[in-house]
Amino acid sequence: MILQQARCLFAEEGFERTTIRAVAGLAGVDPALVMQYFGNKEGLFAAAMEGAHTGGTARTAPRAEIPAAVLRDLLAKFESTPDREAAVTLLRNFLTHHEAKRIMRDEVMCAVIGDLSRTIGGPDAELKAALLMSCIAGMALGRYALELPGLGDAAPEDIERLMRPALEALLGEPE
Amino acid sequence: MILQQARCLFAEEGFERTTIRAVAGLAGVDPALVMQYFGNKEGLFAAAMEGAHTGGTARTAPRAEIPAAVLRDLLAKFESTPDREAAVTLLRNFLTHHEAKRIMRDEVMCAVIGDLSRTIGGPDAELKAALLMSCIAGMALGRYALELPGLGDAAPEDIERLMRPALEALLGEPE
DNA sequence: GCGACGACTCAACGACCGTAGAGCGACTGC
């Protein structure tokens, strides 16, 4: 319950503007109880992001299926309810919070890019993988953070249908 | 001088963690002088973002040249020095600051998407334009905010060479 | 010389936040 309200506020207001008092108030408990549970504000934030980067099949997918797998992984993470709020919390804070940035950069992007670039192979493999993940992340931002017109409420199938050819063109033909 | 240090700190630490005292300290002046110049912290932030969203040829480009024009606009904005720091300031704060988000969403993304979708035409025109702009924004984040391996220090020509076919595939054939 | 004026600084206020420690009430084992 506390975690739920914390994720809501962290995602809506960001880490700095979210106060422990506000989280406790929404959860109907005393701020000191939040401290007792999570140690400090950083602990609460780390707990709120837990589960944001787990699973995914793209890292082990064969070359030809990488675009579809990457899209499926991301949409599954954000459209399903269990990890969605944690993922949104990470997505909304990775530009301004050091730990969120480290997770997004090292544990999400760099880790996946490393695997994908080995599968992609050839020259520019790392750049191709980085661009592919960046496009995916940009789509997530446009859809779940900015809620751009046409994208925020588009059907996942339409997104997959339009983006997959683009990502395939990005990878190019195998050597 | 004050603005320069402000942009540096806003881009590095984010709006909330940047204090007027720190900006004034780096600029070698008194915090009260910053207040006198910019009214309040929001005014300083708005001034720091000024020039972040200007110009660009993509909005009036013919359909076939949209991918190249969009890439050129973004790389020109971030690789050249005059508006670069303002653009980075906007890029690093649009997820956590309301005014920065409004500018990024309404004045940058929505405005361009509106023009592009009219040029693109056909079904899914708006979704295609939103996805195109999201991919571009994602690339900017991966390069200038996360500095992903392979992308952060890639040559602009290589980025343009790999991304243009992907964006062209995203637009598809004209009706 | 001197008063006015602008640029800039000093010192302080009020508010808010993270955090700590004492305290309170309910429950449990004996």
Added chain:
DNA sequence: GCAGTCGCTCTACGGTCGTTGAGTCGTCGC
């Protein structure tokens, strides 16, 4: 019945921040 423990709350401290108003210093017109 009672001491102990656990979950939780109350109160307060220390620090930092945005902001303000008075004050200082140099400059310029007369």
